[in-house]
Every structure is written in structure tokens, then in C-alpha cells.
Amino acid sequence: MIPAPILPLVRRAILDLINDVGGEENDDVLTIMLTGLGHRFPRPAVAEQMRWLADHGMKLLEITDVGSYVVAAILPNGREVAEGRLKLDGIWRHKTGR
Secondary structure (H helix, E strand, O other), X not given: OOOHHHHHHHHHHHXXXXXXXXXXXXXXXXXXXXXXXXXXXXXXXXXXXXXXXXXXXXXXXXXXXXXXXXXXXXXXXXXXXXXXXXXXXXXXXXXXXX
């Protein structure tokens, strides 16, 4: 659903947004926030990338399903990426939205 060439950018934007709002957010609000940055994708695509960030052994987010929402809480490694101290394959290295 999200074109492969921009997946790293969208993943970084998700981490940046969650970190900037205090460390926890749901897929619905993140979808709206990403649209504000010019990334218009459906909510399931955003939730899929949130789950990607929680998986792959990177421990960047912790995911909780709350009814029809996917809620992500940023973990220490996710903060490290969002603050530019940790660089990982598959995630854009520069802060987004500025």
C-alpha cells in the first residue's frame, strides 16, 4: 500500500511523531498526522508499518490492540532512532517534518 521507495521515510516519520507527542499514539491519529506531513495513506497501511517497527528484533515500539485501534508506545531504541543517535536499515536516517 505504501510504495517501497518511501517506506524508510514513513517509518522514520512514525517514530518522530510518536516521540514528539510524548511517546504513545494510535494508528488513527498517526494517519492524520502523516497526512499533515504530505503522506496520505490508509490507516491499515500505517498500522502495518507500526507493527513492522515493533517486529524485526529492533524493539522500537510496543504495540497494543485496543478495540479497532493499534496503539504504539515508543521504546528506548525507538527514541534513539527518533533523536538521531541510532541508525537502522529500513528507516530513514534524517528527522522528518522539519
